[in-house]
Amino acid sequence: MTALLELQDVNKDYRVGGFLDRSTLHAVKHVSFTLDAEKPEIFTVVGESGSGKTTTARMILGNEVPTSGTLRFMGKDIAQIRTRQERLEFMARVQPIFQNPFEAFNPLTTLDYYLFSTAKRFLGLKDKVAVDAATDKALQHVGLSLAEVRGRYSHELSGGQLQRIAVARALIPGPKLIVADEPVSMVDASLRMSIVNLFRELRDTLGVSIIYITHDLSTAYYISDRVIIMHKGDVVEAGRAEEVLGNPSHEYSRALRSAVLPPDPVVASAIIREKLRAV
Amino acid sequence: MLAAVENKSASVEAKPVLRVEGLKAYYQMNYFGVRREVRAVDDVSLTIKRNEIYGIAGESSSGKSSLIKTIAGAITPPLRVVEGSVKFDFGGKELDVYAQRPAMKAARWKHLSYVMQGSMNVLNPVRKVKHAFHDFAFKHMGLSEGEFRARVESHLQRIGLDPRVLESYPHQLSGGMRQRLTIGLATVCEPEFIIADEPTTALDVLVQQDVLALIKGVQQRMGSSIIFVTHDMTVHAAIADRIGIVYAGRLVEEGPTLDVFQRPQHPYTAHLIASLPRIGDTRKRVALGGKPPNLADPPSGCRFHPRCPLAVDKCKSENPALLPRNSGRVACWRAGEVEAA
Amino acid sequence: MFKILRDLLRYNIEFTIGFILTLAIFLFALAHFWAPMPDTAIYLLPPDMPPSAEYWFGTTSRGQDVLWQMSSAIWNTMLFGLSVTILSRLFAVAVGMISGYLGGKWDEFLMTINDTMIALPNIPILLLVYFVMRDQMSWPVLALTAALLGWNYDARLIRSVTLSLRNREFTRHAVFAGMSVPQILVRQHLPYVMPVIFFTAMNNLIWAIGLEVTLSVLGFSDINRPTIGGMIYWANQHQAIIAGIWWWIAFPIIAVVLLFLGLFLLAISVNEYIDPRSRLSRMGA
Ligand SMILES: Nc1ncnc2c1ncn2[C@@H]1O[C@H](COP(=O)(O)OP(=O)(O)OP(=O)(O)O)[C@@H](O)[C@H]1O
Ligand SMILES: Nc1ncnc2c1ncn2[C@@H]1O[C@H](COP(=O)(O)OP(=O)(O)O)[C@@H](O)[C@H]1O
Ligand code: SF4
Ligand SMILES: [Mg+2]
Ligand SMILES: [Mg+2]
Numbered sequence: 001m002t003a004l005l006e007l008q009d010v011n012k013d014y015r016v017g018g019f020l021d022r023s024t025l026h027a028v029k030h031v032s033f034t035l036d037a038e039k040p041e042i043f044t045v046v047g048e049s050g051s052g053k054t055t056t057a058r059m060i061l062g063n064e065v066p067t068s069g070t071l072r073f074m075g076k077d078i079a080q081i082r083t084r085q086e087r088l089e090f091m092a093r094v095q096p097i098f099q100n101p102f103e104a105f106n107p108l109t110t111l112d113y114y115l116f117s118t119a120k121r122f123l124g125l126k127d128k129v130a131v132d133a134a135t136d137k138a139l140q141h142v143g144l145s146l147a148e149v150r151g152r153y154s155h156e157l158s159g160g161q162l163q164r165i166a167v168a169r170a171l172i173p174g175p176k177l178i179v180a181d182e183p184v185s186m187v188d189a190s191l192r193m194s195i196v197n198l199f200r201e202l203r204d205t206l207g208v209s210i211i212y213i214t215h216d217l218s219t220a221y222y223i224s225d226r227v228i229i230m231h232k233g234d235v236v237e238a239g240r241a242e243e244v245l246g247n248p249s250h251e252y253s254r255a256l257r258s259a260v261l262p263p264d265p266v267v268a269s270a271i272i273r274e275k276l277r278a279v
Numbered sequence: 280m281l282a283a284v285e286n287k288s289a290s291v292e293a294k295p296v297l298r299v300e301g302l303k304a305y306y307q308m309n310y311f312g313v314r315r316e317v318r319a320v321d322d323v324s325l326t327i328k329r330n331e332i333y334g335i336a337g338e339s340s341s342g343k344s345s346l347i348k349t350i351a352g353a354i355t356p357p358l359r360v361v362e363g364s365v366k367f368d369f370g371g372k373e374l375d376v377y378a379q380r381p382a383m384k385a386a387r388w389k390h391l392s393y394v395m396q397g398s399m400n401v402l403n404p405v406r407k408v409k410h411a412f413h414d415f416a417f418k419h420m421g422l423s424e425g426e427f428r429a430r431v432e433s434h435l436q437r438i439g440l441d442p443r444v445l446e447s448y449p450h451q452l453s454g455g456m457r458q459r460l461t462i463g464l465a466t467v468c469e470p471e472f473i474i475a476d477e478p479t480t481a482l483d484v485l486v487q488q489d490v491l492a493l494i495k496g497v498q499q500r501m502g503s504s505i506i507f508v509t510h511d512m513t514v515h516a517a518i519a520d521r522i523g524i525v526y527a528g529r530l531v532e533e534g535p536t537l538d539v540f541q542r543p544q545h546p547y548t549a550h551l552i553a554s555l556p557r558i559g560d561t562r563k564r565v566a567l568g569g570k571p572p573n574l575a576d577p578p579s580g581c582r583f584h585p586r587c588p589l590a591v592d593k594c595k596s597e598n599p600a601l602l603p604r605n606s607g608r609v610a611c612w613r614a615g616e617v618e619a620a
Numbered sequence: 621m622f623k624i625l626r627d628l629l630r631y632n633i634e635f636t637i638g639f640i641l642t643l644a645i646f647l648f649a650l651a652h653f654w655a656p657m658p659d660t661a662i663y664l665l666p667p668d669m670p671p672s673a674e675y676w677f678g679t680t681s682r683g684q685d686v687l688w689q690m691s692s693a694i695w696n697t698m699l700f701g702l703s704v705t706i707l708s709r710l711f712a713v714a715v716g717m718i719s720g721y722l723g724g725k726w727d728e729f730l731m732t733i734n735d736t737m738i739a740l741p742n743i744p745i746l747l748l749v750y751f752v753m754r755d756q757m758s759w760p761v762l763a764l765t766a767a768l769l770g771w772n773y774d775a776r777l778i779r780s781v782t783l784s785l786r787n788r789e790f791t792r793h794a795v796f797a798g799m800s801v802p803q804i805l806v807r808q809h810l811p812y813v814m815p816v817i818f819f820t821a822m823n824n825l826i827w828a829i830g831l832e833v834t835l836s837v838l839g840f841s842d843i844n845r846p847t848i849g850g851m852i853y854w855a856n857q858h859q860a861i862i863a864g865i866w867w868w869i870a871f872p873i874i875a876v877v878l879l880f881l882g883l884f885l886l887a888i889s890v891n892e893y894i895d896p897r898s899r900l901s902r903m904g905a
Contacts, residue, residue: 105793
């Protein structure tokens, strides 16, 4: 097996507080996992807020340097990327999707500017026709076309469409890995499903691996191959999605699992009434 | 199962505390000659009874917040009420929100409280929490400083907060605590009516249940009515007695929670319920096609017709009225047919 | 550009008033190029004449026509004020945006310079420059010095706007879309910084003109070149108020107030026009 991404005992500490009450916050502790280059998968990181999910994602994207441990992407240490050239090569292989589709595009810039810029920089295209073709091809993958997007601003499209354009943009350089940090937490149930369905398709048709970060256990169960559960920087449980989410063994994962209300009035209202009685 | 049904029907006979009739509220803007009118609330009528929790669901930018803001009488330009009325009944005294402005002002906090969307972030970051209580509630309660303080402390204790939080700054508290605090603020005067916009959306799964139980508990103890908004259907399932579904500024379906979940009458509601993911179920869900309607230029006829799987020609030209059906109301030319589909 | 002007004139009453005022004063100041007499000449006319059909705004105790003195004075003062404003805006934008966006060492370095300059007292520095330069002292040198003193607070303001923009998701997105730093600063951030520039420009202009008046009233500038401050200087020298020559002082002050009013109205209405929120509303967001 060749590793696409390999995290070995990764730690990240932050210094917090003022001059007097300086202390260290361990945002991420001893995280290790490996994604296989030959077997694209949806790898999900779940956990409550503050559990270190975003910090992990930022380290994978090279936006943050680990305090100790190494992150290797296709054998190369991400923290050792120094020159702009190396950085661009890395960004062409690893691309992010952001949390809020309405925030991910500057409202005063047309959406195609992001697409064209990506095509020009990472594919080295100069010719307008070639740029258009590359952009259109990526948009086709997400069920859109350049004609629908050209010259439009973010407020003219729905959250689901924007998130798909964000995915298309990330696909332009032909990445091996997409890191999606809570890509559905700001959108409603119906849009949620259209976005996670898209991730499935990317894995199956383009062979892109996806790191899906979320606190929504229901969609995690719906699309993931493997899941890790983080709690205060630690990975408390890891494994196949059906096992970890369907039948959690660690105490914290069980708590998290039982905190998910089912979309069923009879069961859900019974849970709340039970809680009320307990107080 | 039986208990749930009983519980819900118990609250039904009381007379309405809130009557909204033919309410239209539009954002009317004029920037350098570009006139725009966003019809965020378009002809909404509903009633809410004493002791009832009414949930409003709908996709993003369907006008949920605008509706609830208008009901709370908390609108600012460019949002304006164009038509219709909002009337409360506080202890037999009728209060028309948009005809009796001064009386409305007096009723704020005392009879009625409004928790805005993202309100856990509206606490002033440079002032201690106790000042917020003082600013909002002190003058409505007619108590001495000492009595007021004691009342606030016992209230906080009851909702599971250490009274010491009064001495802290908002940033020292977690999101869950801040949300509890805003609920505490909204309920300290024991109002008869509570209006809340997305009270749990920003919260973590782990605290969400606690906050929901808190809301339900406060409501039961004080016997007040609640109208709240969220796009998270599981929250509706957990605490709402009745649900109203909003699509493109209009109420398209309304009914007891259990019925809406089990026998949705409107195609949009049916889609909403069917698309909910559940743990233990990886069957593929299909997302709604098309794009959300533009409220500045909404589709003709039934506003759902460009995305509706059941649409017929009539739907394009004629708007279906919200009519009683089974235990609730629904606005669709082919109401109920979706059951078979 | 033309369409923007037309829209603003048609739909914004503040802009229209501001535009007319500023244009009128500009034309009046421009007229000094066709003045019947050189603006530095003295005792060409009978002194101390009150406003009349012949001398609309009267004459000064130095035998100058107040009308033509004002025309030149407004021109020179505006030239100075606008030079200071434009130069200092350029410094403020460059330092503020680079400091805010790049952060780290750059930020520390630029902000140290910035804060040092905030701590420096303006008038003594200008006097120092005046005494060092002596005969080479001309208004462009003074303008440059003032510009160097006048950008610091605004650079901090712009830095804080850029700092908050840097943490917005769309900026990180732009980086991963391969945009270069200048592309991000100019295309993505400048539209949000523009309102700050316009807003501070007005304050800066008032400050610059105030500075010019102060220096002139103290006599630390080329007093023979007519400026608003220079006129007040000479009026004081001749005790114009006590002597009842009110028109020597009143007309220049009225002109300056009208000019400020016009510029202020222009600034707020243009600001509203370029404000991202209003722009978005016009686009239909
Ligand atoms: N201040 C405003 N000016 C103009 N239009 C507005 C304003 N606020 C909201 N709108 C528009 O009104 C419509 C309804 O918005 P509203 O905030 O009520 O949606 P919502 O259903 O609460 O959405 P969400 O679930 O995202 O909170 C949208 O089209 C929105 O763009
Ligand atoms: N730049 C930073 N400086 C200090 N602390 C940080 C910083 N970024 C994150 N943290 C802290 O690290 C912890 C993990 O945060 P994060 O990775 O954002 O969690 P999640 O994404 O799971 O919500 C939190 O306690 C957070 O406050
Ligand atoms: S009225 Fe027609 S378009 Fe509207 S929901 Fe019913 S079937 Fe669909
Ligand atoms: Mg996060
Ligand atoms: Mg809302």
